[in-house]
Amino acid sequence: MALVTRELSLQRGDRLLVEGLGIGVEAGEIWTVLGPNGSGKSTLLLTLAGVLRPAAGEVILDERRIDRWSSGQRGERIAWQGALPSAEFGFTVRERLELVPQQARNPADALRRLDLATLADRRLFELSAGERQRVELAALWLRDAPLWLLDEPTAHLDLRHQVVFLDLLREEARAGRSLIVVLHDLTQAHAIADQALILGDDVFHRSGPAAELLRPNELRDVFGTRLHVAQGPEESALLPAYHPPR
């Protein structure tokens, strides 16, 4: 087992976000973390990465508590993608990718896979948010860590790049990498996740197989909105009901 949490509690300021969380992430599994704004998804990822300390409980990575690994050892085992990095200092896309530690792959391939080849020598602040997001996904893709933590990887992306990147995540999981992915799009979560962790208000949490949890009845109260399933010819989508009930 790659990553385990025991009785994990998370706090942000005075507010308790999560209490008594216990999950186990296996090699090659894709977990999705779902929940409304402020329910603790990003805090959870940073705690799993060993950047934030939990309020109580522990995170165990490869049979050792996360804070017992040195920062360098954590960097070898866990890769994180989240909020866009500062562009203030004027790094170019190529220079940004040079800063990725533990590179298992060729930066030129990363640029190609995320359609960044023509942007390689542009400074980050010259790019759109979607392009910068793709740079971060390329940076993640370069990393050899067995566990990837992704905080809204499809944010800012156009439709095609959303599809392409989710496909790439499935490919990584098949190769044995463990992924924990925060998503807001339930259809995307449904498309890639084996397991789901749902965080709600007032320290509510629930985890289990994605196929069981990603259903309208399970999620309605958590998100406070009506949901319905749209059945297409190849796959089904979990959609919010945008129109008020008649």
Place this chain on the structure above:
Amino acid sequence: MRRPWLRLSIVASIAAASVMLGLAMGERWLNPFEPVSDMDAVILESLRWPRVANAAAVGALLAMAGAWLQALVGNPLAEPYVLGVAGSGSVGAILAIGVAGGEIAASTGAFVGAFVGTVAILPFVRLGPTRLLLAGVVLAALWGALAALALSLLGDSELRQAVQWMLGDLGASQVPTWLLVAGGAAALAFGLALARSLDRLALGETHAATSGTPVGLLRLALVLLASATTGLAVAAAGTVGFVGLIVPHAMRLLIGSPHRLLLPASALGGAALLVLADAGARSVVAPAELPVGVMTALLGVPTFLWLLARRTPWRS
């Protein structure tokens, strides 16, 4: 950025040319390669060379301190003078002159003062650039007030020593030239060793931490490095502002952002800027002299305001 090493060697050539110009310029113009008289040779050896070497070393120290503080606080507007670190260094030096007197006391005081000033600004780093700069302004005012208080308590001879020191006289520096040059070289070596971690820190604290960088240790190292370099520079030249702002900014545009290039480029650019500013300071109203800090402020304040007026601080 294309061909950064070529660009770096151009900056090095500019620095070398500035040194030659600094040696030649002054109340009396002379040829630094071939002094025409014994008098010129003496001026060159005992006055111009030490002064130019001091200016170059202090400029390099201040420019590197600027680059480190910028990475430390994640904001390209940071600079020892703007954040009050140079001001707290002055307070330390004045107190040390008052208590013990002498060169070593002033230098030690400046270093300790700069350290205190750096630590004082750190809690504001997390509150965003606006509050950080406001805190810097207010702290700089506090250090200014404390410096005035300390000066008012000094006796006559210490007062003269302290005032002369505050105006920043590169000709009669309190710190030996060899110490400045050695300090600059050591600081550059340390900075280059940390270059990759500095790059990662510039992306943001979380990005650095999740890339295997021990952020806490790195910050401590940067606080010490920035304090030591600022303290040394302040001890040698008084408060010389804005070199740490103008130079790294210009070098990011010319050479690029990775610190393995930015730090040597800033050291060379800082040396060139201060040598030229000092040459100007002792030439424009010769035989009198302007304090070199006046020259750098006249260049630096417009640059700073211009940077503030832009949303992305140094977009070209």
